[in-house]
Amino acid sequence: MSIVKVGLIGIGIMGKVYAHQLDKAQVNGAMLTAVCGREKQSEWVKDNLSANVKFYTDEDTFFNDSELDAVIIATPHFSHPDLAIKAFAKGIHVLLEKPAGVFTKNVLEMNEAAVASGKTFAMMYNQRTNPMFQKLRSLIQSGELGEIKRTNWISTDNYRSQSYYDSSSWRATWSGEGGGVLLNQAPHQLDLMQWTTGMELKNVHAFCHSGKYHNIEVEDDVTAYFQYENGATGVFISSTGEAPGTNRFEVVGDRGKLVIENNKLTFFRLTQSEREFNATYKGGFGEPEAWKIDIPVKGEYLNHIGIIQNWIDAILKDTPLLSPGDEGLKVVEMVNAIYLSSWLKQTVEIPVDPDEYLKLLHEKMDS
Template structure:
């Protein structure tokens, strides 16, 4: 195989962007050969944009049966991701899914089981993993440069969205259409990065407001506190209702702290660890010697194109994925635990009761203003993010 033939299912906002990037040659070892969408206007756009060199399908089954491609990129509404990925893998296609991995972990766990039994390359569009700033912080943590971790605080409030954003799509910001709000739409990348760099928490206590700043039924303001096995703690604050917002991540360990803000990484490095200083210093008031270091983060922040090239290279050459699809369940686990904590007004341990989560979600789906059968994988495949 010299080039990977790609079919995209869902050519709304993200699917359209991916299609344009492939056709523009930004993924050199791939070619776009098919698209699928139930929206006739989107298929007409594909015809006008790509002509007959790209096949068009209006039904998922016909798309998968066509064998017009080697690999599938799933860029649909959230509930569809696990079911369509399972179909793609079962038909023998390499598969890349958009974020989030799904809405609830039970469905994503089933998807992962299918992927692990398959010999196909399965990836997820966690494009923030290509950012050299976060890669460097992960390196500092993994190498022990920060020492034993103590605390992380992520304030990610620069997701401002006006009411018109939500009004533009009937499925958006509804329990039955999207499955959640800021945590499911805007924050999957940050929740993934949080666990990718820092690890999974052992329990969560979250506080949420639903429709606090907008006329929506899902969460648009979240403050969550987490605890880790080693005693470290974390705080995650997010909203779509603040302007101007902040994107600031601070991670503290016993050898200093790192702050990422404005795409810059600053390391306040202790000459000796705080724990060692605490044991040995006898002078009363004092603190460890600290050096402020501006850490260079060279490299290409290739984002979506980087993930697609990474996936294609793994298909062609067997290289290791930067964002394996099976890891999508981790950030979603944190998100689901946050929702369950808010819904039950209590602490939630990880792993949590997936049946209870789905029961609580189903209650909200049944009361949702957007009525659609969310259990059928032939849902609307024209989702945008």
Template sequence: MEKVRLGIVGIGNMGSGHAKYLTEGAVKGAVLTAVADSSQVMLDQAVSKFGSHLKTYSSPDEMYRSGEIDGVLICTPHFDHPTEAIKALHAGLHVLIEKPAGVYTKQVREMNEAAAASDKVFGIMYNQRTNPLYAKMKDIISSGELGEVRRTNWIITNWYRSQSYYDMGGWRGTWAGEGGGVLINQDPHQLDLWQWTTGLKPKRMRAFCSFGKHRNIEVENDVTAYVEYENGASGVFVTSTFEAPGTNRYEISGERGKLVVEDGKLTFWRLRESETEFNRTFKGGFGSPECWKIDVPTAEAQDGEHQRITQNWADAILKGTKLLAPGVEGINGLMLSNAMLLSTWTNDWVDFPINEDLFYEKLQERIRESTFQKAPAEGGKVVDLKGTF
């Protein structure tokens, strides 16, 4: 195979964004050959914008069986990511899914099992893993320079969304339409980076979610979560969609100092000796280890984070390059968000791995009570800005 022939499922906002850089030749070794969407209007627009050579399909299944593609980029709404990925893998296609991996880990686990049983390359669009700030943070922690991680804190409240945003589509801010709120829509990248940068495994969590706080919506839009890790460290994650101005500050404290990402900079407060050694030998009463504040140099942030993930995925197919964002890792961040909701719904601690059946049961209760009901549209499916529903 000299080039990967790609298809896109769901040619809405995200799908069109991927189609644009693919048709501009920004991904070496990949060519867009087909798109699938339930809306004929969207398909016609795709041909007009991206070329008459595109094969169009009203059914993803038809595209999977067409023989026109080697791999597929899935850009459907959240609930459909695992379903479409499983079908594509069974059809013998390489798969790259948009984030999040899904809405609930039980379904995502089935997707991961299908990927493991295939010989295809399975990736997820965790484009923030290409951000030099978080890549360098992970490098410092992995190298041992920070020492053992003792505490993590992320305040990510700069996701401001007005009521008019939620009113743009009846599916927004509903359990049946989106399967969640800030955790499933805005925070998947941060939840992934939270566990990816540290490499820590959560042990248990207690969380407090507010639903429809200051907004007329069903889902969570204010979350405070406390997690304990297997190594004894602890962490706090705070997020919302109604604070203005918001904050985005990620802080990791370790045995040899503290790392902070904020305002586009990475700062390392580096101890000259480990806290453990200082505490063992210091006899002066009041005192603390000598600390240097270091502005850590990182590569210049560049546009095209999405296309870099797609390039890495195409290279993995053609050259065997290691994936930066393996699809099977999508379950990690999702389990954190599922745990936050489950802890709130049960008003109790949640142990890891979570009770996936219980979460699914609680989620289905809210979907049944949801104000959003999928109404038939073109081809018997709902059409929205995201593409296939």
């Protein structure tokens, strides 16, 4: 195979972006051959895409008749796992828009189907292509920061007005989206918290406030407290009701602190281990010397197209995936645990019981 015939299902905001990128040959080795959407979107396809791109309104016909090698799924959240499973059953490679799903039960089923199919499966975690987060990950994974003690991410720069939520009846509903800020705005940050640190979460105690700043039924303000397997702790704060918002990620280790804020990566590097200083220092008041270092970050932020290109290269050249599909489960596990902790008003172990979570989610959807 020298060219991957790619289909796209879901012609929303991001679906249109992906369709343009593929149709304009911005992804090497890929050709857009088919799209699937609602009938009312046929005019957009006719006016904006090449004449050879086939348009379908029925997903089964799309999968059965379009002769695809690969598909990008950019539909509403609930449908992600089911559509991916259909694609794998047809021997089609899959790139899935975030989140991987709404609840872990069918995300686990999707991951099993991916393994059984042997096809290339990737997640659209486009911020993994950001050189700043790649540098952060490299510094942590190399041991430069030492043993991690704490993570702290304040992510409140995703302001949304009431008119945004009023623009569609399915927005900000349990039955339409399966959640609020955690499933819509926060998945990238939740993914990066785990991807950059490489640490496994043990449990979470969280507080989700539904309709705190908007007339909606799902959460628009969240504070979650994490405990990691190594004993480190973390705090994650997210909201769509603060202006101006903050986007600050701190990772504190035995050898200092790394901070990403305002598109800068800063390393407050200790000249000796804090644990070593604590055990040997005899002067009472005092602390280890720290150097403030502005870390140079080189490279281009390839964003969404970088993930698509990496996925195509994995299909054609067996290039390692930057964002493997099965890792989408981690964010859904975190989101489900945060919701469950808030609903039950208690600390919840990770992973959560898939059946218990699904039962309580259905109660939310039916209320």
